[in-house]
Amino acid sequence: MIDVAELLRPYREVIEGELDRACRFPEGCPEKLAEAIRYAVLAPGKRLRPALVMMSAEACGGSREDAFAPAVAVEMIHAYSLIHDDLPAMDDDDLRRGRPTTHIAYGEATAILAGDALQSQAFAHLYSRISDPILASRLMGELAIASGASGLVGGQEDDLAAETIELSTFESPSLAQKHLESIHRRKTGALFIACAKMGAIAAGGSQEQVDALARFADAFGLAFQITDDVLDFTSDAETLGKRTGKDSGRGKFTFPDLMAAQRDEESRVELGLAVNPHDADLRSGRSEYDDSETTTRTDIDV
Ligand code: GRG
Numbered sequence: 064m065i066d067v068a069e070l071l072r073p074y075r076e077v078i079e080g081e082l083d084r085a086c087r088f089p090e091g092c093p094e095k096l097a098e099a100i101r102y103a104v105l106a107p108g109k110r111l112r113p114a115l116v117m118m119s120a121e122a123c124g125g126s127r128e129d130a131f132a133p134a135v136a137v138e139m140i141h142a143y144s145l146i147h148d149d150l151p152a153m154d155d156d157d158l159r160r161g162r163p164t165t166h167i168a169y170g171e172a173t174a175i176l177a178g179d180a181l182q183s184q185a186f187a188h189l190y191s192r193i194s195d196p197i198l199a200s201r202l203m204g205e206l207a208i209a210s211g212a213s214g215l216v217g218g219q220e221d222d223l224a225a226e227t228i229e230l231s232t233f234e235s236p237s238l239a240q241k242h243l244e245s246i247h248r249r250k251t252g253a254l255f256i257a258c259a260k261m262g263a264i265a266a267g268g269s270q271e272q273v274d275a276l277a278r279f280a281d282a283f284g285l286a287f288q289i290t291d292d293v294l295d296f297t298s299d300a301e302t303l304g305k306r307t308g309k310d311s312g313r314g315k316f317t318f319p320d321l322m323a324a325q326r327d328e329e330s331r332v333e334l335g336l337a338v339n340p341h342d343a344d345l346r347s348g349r350s351e352y353d354d355s356e357t358t359t360r361t362d363i364d365v
Contacts, residue, residue, distance in 0.1 A: 075114065098169070115259055122268075230321065
């Protein structure tokens with residue numbers, strides 16, 4: 064089996080040096096804000112997204128160095144999203160990466176501002192590090208679209224709304240699955256896709272290579288989120304009865320909950336109790352995604 068931590072280690076080490084240098088701000092940045100930014104960015108993370116940028120560059124015949132600027136920029140966007148996600152108005156979490164969240168350590172206002180600053184810094188970093196203006200604008204475009212209203216931010220908005228959605232609101236489990244996948248494709252997947260594309264673009268990869276890596280990252284992002292949901296589910300199961308909104312951060316609209324609902328529906332079909340028009344799909348075990356270009360069967364056993 065591949066030791067993922069070991070695979071990521073050299074990428075993590077190199078990018079942490081780059082992140083450290085990128086988060087030393089010139090005069091004008093108040094000390095407390097700079098400290099909060101460094102606290103959030105340099106906290107021990109897996110650096111999965113920067114690694115994906117660098118690996119994609121290498122897959123297209125480039126070097127890790129070619130990908131440093133977009134790798135730093137995407138980790139800045141990721142760090143901002145984590146700071147804001149942890150705020151009381153969102154997931155209201157006290158711990159992140161094994162230590163107090165940024166708003167607990169520096170106060171809510173400074174945490175919001177640290178996230179805001181990181182968003183701009185990501186683009187400032189690309190602007191200042193990439194001398195070819197066409198390359199810089201392509202990279203900035205990919206990152207802006209992925210992190211914007213129809214990507215990360217839109218996915219987060221729908222994810223927050225989903226906390227109060229009952230699965231029974233949907234006409235069928237397959238429609239619920241479609242909505243859940245759409246949330247994850249934007250909230251988590253869009254940034255992974257941007258990583259793969261930016262790495263390929265930075266290395267001068269062909270459009271075919273960019274597209275192929277984007278398809279890989281799309282599937283990877285969804286698999287990552289399903290795994291995250293399953294880990295949440297199993298850790299909640301361990302603390303049976305102690306799950307609260309604040310602890311879990313999510314309602315019952317997750318892949319494990321959805322799979323359980325689908326299984327219930329299948330049992331009803333087998334017993335001849337279901338009257339749902341989507342029952343035919345359930346009987347044949349097909350989801351609506353089976354025919355799409357980016358097939359994403361997700362009937363994992365949990
Ligand atoms: C606030 C606009 C905005 C978006 C927030 C990041 C995010 C969107 C939500 C975080 C909630 C969460 C746990 C989502 C699951 C996927 C995810 C982004 C996990 C954290 O990423 P890792 O595991 O974290 O790569 P590290 O700490 O290793 O960088």
